[in-house]
Amino acid sequence: MKTTQMARILCAASFLIFACASTNAAGGLQLNFYDQTCPGVSNVVEEVVASYISRAPTLAAALLRMHFHDCFVRGCDGSVLLNTTKSSKAEKDAPPNVTLRGFQVIDAAKAAVEKVCPGVVSCADILALVARDAVHMLGGPFWNVPTGRRDGVVSIQNEAVAKLPPPNATFSKLKSIFASNGLDVKDLVVLSGEHTIGISHCNSFSGRLYNFTGKGDMDPSLDKNYAARLKIKCKPGDNKTIVEMDPGSFRTFDTNYFVNVKKNRVLFQSDAALLTDNEAQSYINQQLQYLSFFSDFAVSMEKMGRIRVLTGTAGQIRRHCAFSN
Template sequence: MASRLSLLVLLLVVAAASATLTSTAAQLQYGYYNTTCPGVEDLVREELLAMFAADMTLPAGLLRLHFHDCFGAGCDATLLLKSHNGTAQRDADPNSTVRGYEAIEAVKAKVEAACPLVVSCADLLAMAARDAVNFTQGPAYQVETGRRDGNVSRKEDAERFLPPADGNVTVLTQYFAAQNLSAKDMIVLSAAHTIGAAHCPSFSKRLYNSSGAGDQDPAMDPAYAKNLTAACPPGNVASVQPLDPVSPNRFDLDFYKSVANGTALLGSDAALLEDSLSFAYVQLMTNDSYLDTFFADFAASMINMGRIGVRTGADGEIRDTCAIYVD
């Protein structure tokens, strides 16, 4: 009886240990491709650096691409998939100005030539975001890899999970919490807007109908608002304005300084002043001596974002082309 019991205990221990092993094997890790595609991260960086040199605005596009993929339905490259019926994530309104798809496909082609069917599109998006941040003089950080790609892309996922440009801190925090990200992740990752641009419709409500009474957002610096109204007359949908008016191609603290002095472009960024936790962080980051702290925070939050809903192990697939039609 005693020996049966100990056999049972032994079996349970072995089962638990192998379950742990299985789940560990299916985790993301640093250097996942070290043996299966050595040098792939350098290859990706080299390809991107050439593209960034030709187009200084591309890094912002690629940083946003990773964010929109991760929030859409997990970091599984389903944002890249296409639909003939207009039902994929990329067909959703919040993704209408997302860009950089061709750059990822070009990198994927180079990677396929070196290591066929080994490296996922989702990992390329994470590497590209990392390289975009570093190219614009932001922090250098390692990305975890080992993601696999999904093959179902639903417009509704993007519509449901991407945060609104006029959201306040409570709303934005809820969108991040839905992805297991903290309020701090939200406050830190909003500073991705230290690079890149927004189209007029993303902020025109602040200029012409802030509270629904045809008014301007009183939180905006008047001179800044005047420039924006000149650049974005009502009905202009095509023009863009920098999200960080001081240094739109440099990853630095100017984003927080702009928020603090009323020259943030998006309502969601300006809203960071209205909550005590985000207000305190913004104020801290107006001080250049906290640049390293911001860099470390940003890198940590990017790693957190890169873990959203990942497929690993036997889940998902590795495709030879990222942007295939799924219907």
């Protein structure tokens, strides 16, 4: 009892607050994790992101997608950033990831941080901060990013194929994948709303236009007028043309995605699948009726950012995000 009381007294002392907080958080994440070891890291990252997004706004969606793809495979450990080696094909070379963009932003942010705090801030934390800042710069919400993640050293191509939801996923498949990551149906609906920004290649959804059931037919759930416009842009076999995810406002983070879902004007079957479940539909209506999308998205993003993180002495702090030390 005396030992416990003494510990509490020490932790209450102002000059030991940081030390006690660090001890208590060793197994998890915390806000302002780098206050003592790399103060101002958030500002350094934000400046780098702003320099890129101001010139190429579509990178915001790409960076958000990269964070999502990182967290769903091995957790938020920066493994999606690792390059393929002679002995192992990495996640970034898996079919779902070959269209990932924005690695140069992560590398630039890491380099800027390394100049002021070498060997302190993980690539996994930088990716989480970059995704938040990029979204905020397109008018999206600002959410807390607790830090303290460590970088993984393993990246396996086949794991990305198995664990990332494909664009033609059914609702049951989506629900299962999200549940395996500790995310519920509300998180699924809210995070799908990231498709309010960004672009996609025709081959990611052309099956809905030309060969939905293998008989040369179109997905009957697609709005016919929307499908007609897509067919003008995307001819069979086209894998180069890009299409806006949210026509008219793909550079603005807003609630238009949910309007489009309700009107059957979304690119991916996985987006249309949200209308096949009553619980998901109720959350879609909630985003539109109560305008809770921004606050809900912030909550779900912080939740996603905690998926199977490495902390404490696990993993490492990579010197370069594409290579393990």
